[in-house]
Amino acid sequence: MLPMVHPEVTISAETPPVAGEEEQLIAACIAAGGRPPAHVTWVVEQLDSKVKVQTNETQHSNGTTTVRNYLFVVPTRSINQQEVLCVVKHTTWKQEKVVPFRIQVHYLPTSVNISFLERLSEGPVFQCVADASPAEDTRYTWSRYHIYFVK
Incomplete structure (x- = not known):
């Protein structure tokens, strides 16, 4: 009889999905190279x-098994930054291993707020805040229009 082998646990994530309906x-969650196979679930x-x-x-040819448990969901703004847990149980451990994973979802801004901050000698200063993910990739372009009224 082959000896028991504890698995190596990792989480693999693809490029963050874009919010949508699919x-x-x-x-x-991957429990690699365990003997016997690990039990892998998500909370x-x-x-x-x-x-x-x-x-x-x-x-595998050496008698070990790799278990992959894939998590599928419709990516929405509301699940962005939510934490889920990968739970792995194996007979070589006294207690289960719990690995947290924070979900990332990319989405376009749905609201843009422009506010007046102050007036400097060069002119007014405005701030633009948009709710988007990832925030660091949000680009702002300012334009100034002159409106002329003709009587």
Whole structure:
């Protein structure tokens, strides 16, 4: 009988999905090289979206198994930055391993707020704030129009 081997646990995430209406792969929790195979699940209680989970097992020639548990969800603004947990159980461990994963969803701004900050000698200073993800990739372009009224 082959000895038991504990798996290596990782989370693999694709490029963050863009908010939409199609179900997409968010992340995969991987328990690699365990003997016997690990039991892998997701805890997603805080998500307000319908979740689909798919499991895939790969048997290796050395008698170990890699278990991949894929998390699919419709990416929305409301699940951006929500935390889910990958839970892995294995007979070589006294307790389960819990690995947190923070979901990232990219989305366009839906609201833009422009506010007056102050007046300097060069003219007024305005601030533009837009709700978008990722925030650091949001670009602002300012334009100034002159309006002339003719009587």
